[in-house]
Amino acid sequence: MVPADPILICRDCDTVYRAIPLRPGDVALCRRCDAVLARYFGAKVESGLALVCAAAIFFAIANLTPILSIDIAGIETKANIWFAVRSLQHGWICVAALGLACTTFLIPAVQMALLLWVLLFARVGRRPPGFGPIMRLLHQIRPWSMTEVFLLGALVAIVKLANWVPITAGAGIWAIAALTTVLALLGRCDPASWWLIAPAVKA
Amino acid sequence: MTPLRQALDFGLVLCRTCGLAVSHLSVGAERRCPRCQSRIAHRTPSSTEMTLGWLIAGIVFYIPANLLPVMHTSGLLGETDSTIVGGILEFWRSGDWDIALLIFIASVAVPFTKFIAIGLLLLTVRKNSRWEQRQRTGLYRIVEFIGYWSMLDVIVVALTSALMQFEVLGTAEPRAGIAFFCAVVVVTMLSALSFDPRLIWDRRA
Numbered sequence: 001m002v003p004a005d006p007i008l009i010c011r012d013c014d015t016v017y018r019a020i021p022l023r024p025g026d027v028a029l030c031r032r033c034d035a036v037l038a039r040y041f042g043a044k045v046e047s048g049l050a051l052v053c054a055a056a057i058f059f060a061i062a063n064l065t066p067i068l069s070i071d072i073a074g075i076e077t078k079a080n081i082w083f084a085v086r087s088l089q090h091g092w093i094c095v096a097a098l099g100l101a102c103t104t105f106l107i108p109a110v111q112m113a114l115l116l117w118v119l120l121f122a123r124v125g126r127r128p129p130g131f132g133p134i135m136r137l138l139h140q141i142r143p144w145s146m147t148e149v150f151l152l153g154a155l156v157a158i159v160k161l162a163n164w165v166p167i168t169a170g171a172g173i174w175a176i177a178a179l180t181t182v183l184a185l186l187g188r189c190d191p192a193s194w195w196l197i198a199p200a201v202k203a
Numbered sequence: 204m205t206p207l208r209q210a211l212d213f214g215l216v217l218c219r220t221c222g223l224a225v226s227h228l229s230v231g232a233e234r235r236c237p238r239c240q241s242r243i244a245h246r247t248p249s250s251t252e253m254t255l256g257w258l259i260a261g262i263v264f265y266i267p268a269n270l271l272p273v274m275h276t277s278g279l280l281g282e283t284d285s286t287i288v289g290g291i292l293e294f295w296r297s298g299d300w301d302i303a304l305l306i307f308i309a310s311v312a313v314p315f316t317k318f319i320a321i322g323l324l325l326l327t328v329r330k331n332s333r334w335e336q337r338q339r340t341g342l343y344r345i346v347e348f349i350g351y352w353s354m355l356d357v358i359v360v361a362l363t364s365a366l367m368q369f370e371v372l373g374t375a376e377p378r379a380g381i382a383f384f385c386a387v388v389v390v391t392m393l394s395a396l397s398f399d400p401r402l403i404w405d406r407r408a
Contacts, residue, residue: 007224009217012340014209016224032207033340033404063245084361088377096385103354111399120296132240139220141287143396146351152305153358159302160294160359161366164373171297 008037020027045122051186052116058179059108067154067172070165079157080172081105081150103146110143114138115186142187148180209404213246218243247399251325257394258321265314266385271380274360277372286380287311287356309355310384317391320346321398328402336403343400350392357385 008017008028012035018137019038022028062088066078079087081104088097121128128134154173161167210217214227229237256265272284285293287310294303320342329345346350360381367375 008222009210009215009293011217011219011222012343013336014211014401015207016210016213033337033400035340038306057319070369072369072372075369075385077364077368078215083365084358087355087363088381090377093377093379093382094210096357096361096382099385099389100357102356103351104358126288132238136220136241139343142407143347143351146354148356149352149354151356151363152352156305156355157301157358157362157366159299161363163297163299165367167366181211191219199408 010035010037045119048115048186049119049123050121051182052112053107053113055108055179055182055186056116058168058182059112060173060197061175062172062179063105065075065172065175066155066168067176069159069170072169078170079125103144104150107145108147108179110141111122111138115138123154147183149181210280218241219247224315229233243358245395246401246405250397250399250402251328253326253369253397254394255322256304257390258318258325260393261314261387261394262318263331264383264390268380268383271383272378273356273380273384274363275376275378276373277279280373284378287384306356306359309352313349313353314347314387315390317346317395321391324398324403329364333406338405340400343395343398350395351388353388354369356386357381357388360379389405 002019009015010017010030010033013030014032015032017028017030017037020028022038022040024040026040029035030037030041034194034197065080067080069076069078085097085101085105088094088100101153114137117144118131118134119127121131150172154169154176158169207279210224216225216227216230217223218225218239220241220242221239223236223238225243230243232240232245256315258296258357259311269287270284273290274285276283276285287306291303291307291310294306319334324339324346327334360377364377
């Protein structure tokens with residue numbers, strides 16, 4: 001693979017490198033500060049699309065089925081991302097609800113929608129309307145997506161409550177685990193790499 | 204091996220959004236990246252001031268986050284307000300040392316690591332220090348990576364409150380401490396994101 005950008009500059013220490021072709025599995029590291037300069041980018045538009053579709057399906061399952069549920073003598077309570085957000089709506093504590101809603105629901109949803117938009121246009125060889133702003137937004141919201149933290153939180157909640165009540169994990173927890181994996185795979189192809197598909201895409 | 208040189212030596216600027224190496228000459232008066240139109244600068248403008256500001260906000264919010272209760276439970280055993288540290292101690296006493304350790308790491312160790320690490324980075328950058336530049340850059344990446352895991356306690360409290368809604372057996376409700384804790388996570392992440400690690404390597408007169 002020939003890198004699209006002939007010159008690489010380290011994000012963390014500003015050292016300049018001339019890019020060399022990378023083989024599958026290769027990672028280019030900065031000699032001065034060990035930062036990742038570039039990864040082999042083998043993702044095709046099709047595989048990107050497949051991953052985004054898979055992520056969207058897992059996201060839907062995670063939000064439509066209970067992640068955790070408790071059943072005591074016929075009285076059942078359920079929880080998923082949305083129930084968790086709603087339970088934080090107590091007076092002004094709802095700012096925490098807002099934080100949780102953004103990081104575990106809104107931002108992953110926006111990420112998937114924008115990637116789908118960009119990749120669908122790339123599939124037919126066109127540059128999507130708003131490509132620049134979309135790529136900038138994807139870059140900015142990336143640190144704020146917290147699906148994996150939600151997964152760990154759900155696991156902690158199970159162990160925490162299991163001493164007191166009969167708690168069971170629903171289909172949603174598997175969906176969250178799968179979503180975490182797929183988003184991580186998409187995340188490895190960071191938005192900067194998606195610019196590599198841009199030259200092939202006519203303006 | 205050819206000597207390592209910085210972008211400035213070649214008249215280049217990195218676009219931190221799309222990773223393009225931009226020549227000083229093609230930046231123009233607008234100071235935007237020709238590829239993605241992001242604002243670009245040789246170094247993030249007022250990076251240390253923003254980092255320090257958000258860091259102080261984080262430390263300030265961390266106090267009520269720990270002093271105020273994060274959850275209120277009521278049930279057969281009476282009513283209790285629990286704080287973050289109280290919750291950890293409860294797990295520890297009841298024998299769940301692993302969960303106690305996990306919450307301790309996410310809610311106490313990670314925020315403190317961030318406060319100390321960002322403080323250290325700011326101090327050494329201000330002093331123009333050449334001490335352990337490689338390790339300090341690694342420290343910055345660790346701070347960036349661990350940042351959002353502190354959200355763990357917010358999620359656990361939210362899920363517990365959503366699930367514990369049994370009128371007879373017990374109910375759980377969030378309390379103000381958790382909102383402050385959420386704020387700590389957000390502002391310390393903003394602090395880390397504001398920091399420009401290239402300052403570690405700069406040698407100013």
